[in-house]
Amino acid sequence: MASNHSSSSLNEIELTLPNPCDAIPSVQLGGPEVEFDYSKRSQWLRAAVLGANDGLVSTASLMMGVGSVKQDMKAMILTGFAGLVAGACSMAIGEFVSVYSQLDIESAQMKRDKEGAADGQMDKEGDGDNGEEESLPNPLQAASASALSFSVGAMVPLLAASFIRSYRARLGAMIVAATIALMAFGWIGAVLGKAPVLRSSLRVLIGAWLAMAITFGLTKLIGANAL
16 A cells, blocks of 8 residues: 555656756856946046147148248248147146146045044045045146147148148148048047047037138238238
8 A cells, every 4th residue: 555655646746847948047247247437538538639639730720820921841841840849848748737736636635535534434445545546647647648649640730741842732731631630539539438429520620620720811911911
């Protein structure tokens, strides 16, 4: 009787096997995906994009302004080179002073926060303080980025005008080269900063065209009146 009862119990047992067609739950490895904070790029990105745009626009405007009254290629090239050197030095010094002032303000604020915190709370926030110190602005980095980017931007009109003898063709080459480079600078800045590409490029391009046109027109007007 016992054997019959055990055999009937075994017969009632049903084995459930997994169906291969059923979806297998996915297992996420690692921690949650951390979204990159693009505002951390703002310091060096602003310095680099501003330096490149300023170098290109100011140098091209200077060369076109001088070219409006003096069509000699040598005069235009010397003017552009002088603008490159002076502008790169000016951008580097100005950016260094500006960022260093920002560094002094943030360092003083951090010092006041540390002095006002309790000793126990200081021990708990030690790692946070180290992160804040790493996020402080770097004056040398900003100055170097400004000077280098200004020089890169200023080389565009210089190279475009260096090998063309014809005056009209030289001006046309400068305008075309400046337009292409400005669109590229605007695109790079927008992509790195995750900003609208078309709007950023057009804003940079229209402003540069206005600067070159105003410089060319006013210089030609003054030169024509022999002032």
